[in-house]
Amino acid sequence: MDTIKQKLKNRRLFLKRDAKLDKRLREDYIDNGIATLPCKVSGMDEIISHFSVPGYETLSPEFSDYIEASAAFIPAEYPIVLEISGCRFSEEEKTLIRRTIHDDYIYELGAVQRENRRQLIIAMLMLLGMFITGFLVFKGQGFTDTVIEIIYIFFWFFADLTACYFCLDGFENRKKRLLAGRLADMTIYISEKYDDSAVSNEDAQSVYEELEKMAKQDQEEFAE
Numbered sequence: 001m002d003t004i005k006q007k008l009k010n011r012r013l014f015l016k017r018d019a020k021l022d023k024r025l026r027e028d029y030i031d032n033g034i035a036t037l038p039c040k041v042s043g044m045d046e047i048i049s050h051f052s053v054p055g056y057e058t059l060s061p062e063f064s065d066y067i068e069a070s071a072a073f074i075p076a077e078y079p080i081v082l083e084i085s086g087c088r089f090s091e092e093e094k095t096l097i098r099r100t101i102h103d104d105y106i107y108e109l110g111a112v113q114r115e116n117r118r119q120l121i122i123a124m125l126m127l128l129g130m131f132i133t134g135f136l137v138f139k140g141q142g143f144t145d146t147v148i149e150i151i152y153i154f155f156w157f158f159a160d161l162t163a164c165y166f167c168l169d170g171f172e173n174r175k176k177r178l179l180a181g182r183l184a185d186m187t188i189y190i191s192e193k194y195d196d197s198a199v200s201n202e203d204a205q206s207v208y209e210e211l212e213k214m215a216k217q218d219q220e221e222f223a224e
Contacts, residue, residue, distance in 0.1 A: 025073060032199040034207055035078040037070050039063075040086040040194065047084070047097055057100040064104065067183065076178050079207055081187045085194040094190045102214070105184040112180040116173045123165035130158035185211050 029035045041047055041063075049060045071080055082101070089097065133155035137148065187210045 021073070022075075025075070029070075029074060030078055032201065032204045033078065034081055034199045034204050035071075035074045036081045036083055036199065037067060038194055039066065039082060039084050041084060042087055044087075044089070044093060044097075048100060057096065059100060059104045068179075071179060071183060076175075076182070079185070079187065079211055080182055081189060081207055083189045083191070083194065085191050088192045089190055097190060098188045101186065101188055102184065105180065105186070109177075109180040109184045112173075112176050116177055119165065119169060119173060123162060123170075126158045126161040126165070130155060130162055133158060185214055187211070 025035075029037065045060070047060060047063050049058045052058050067082065074080065084097070133151050136143075136151050137155060143151070187207045
């Protein structure tokens with residue numbers, strides 16, 4: 001069976017495979033315009049890092065990796081509901097879990113925004129450098145051929161980096177910013193048992209109201 005013909009046939013078979021991702025997402029995660037991420041835990045230590053101290057809690061890396069990996073596949077137009085189940089938590093613990101998740105992803109959003117601004121500044125400097133070197137090439141009379149060649153090199157260097165940002169990096173930065181914002185605005189449900197029932201219109205409306213509430217609270221905190 002280990003023949004060239006069989007190998008080529010296998011390659012064609014693999015190339016024809018279709019994950020039908022959109023259909024899988026609708027069946028597994030999305031219901032009534034809401035994307036639900038189910039998460040089963042057995043205790044607080046699986047959510048809150050055991051390195052945390054009271055008042056400075058952070059998420060367990062394994063827990064946050066699970067959320068981010070799952071959320072990355074969900075289309076950007078759907079709000080995310082994180083449904084944590086598998087353990088009975090007190091009301092104080094539920095409040096701590098919600099606050100820690102929200103705070104961690106707000107910090108993550110801030111980190112993404114800072115990196116985006118840094119890359120935008122660099123892109124603007126590269127664009128300025130491209131214009132200056134381009135002007136020198138076309139208007140700079142009296143330069144030797146060697147100097148012109150050096151200016152050309154810098155021109156294409158600036159142009160290449162500028163094009164990469166506006167055609168590739170800028171798009172990826174927007175995707176990261178959007179995902180970080182969605183995770184920061186997640187609605188969090190905590191229950192002892194996982195509820196696999198359909199999302200009702202009332203539940204969906206509650207999610208959107210929660211989104212607006214969190215956005216308003218963040219604006220008020222920033223204003224203060």
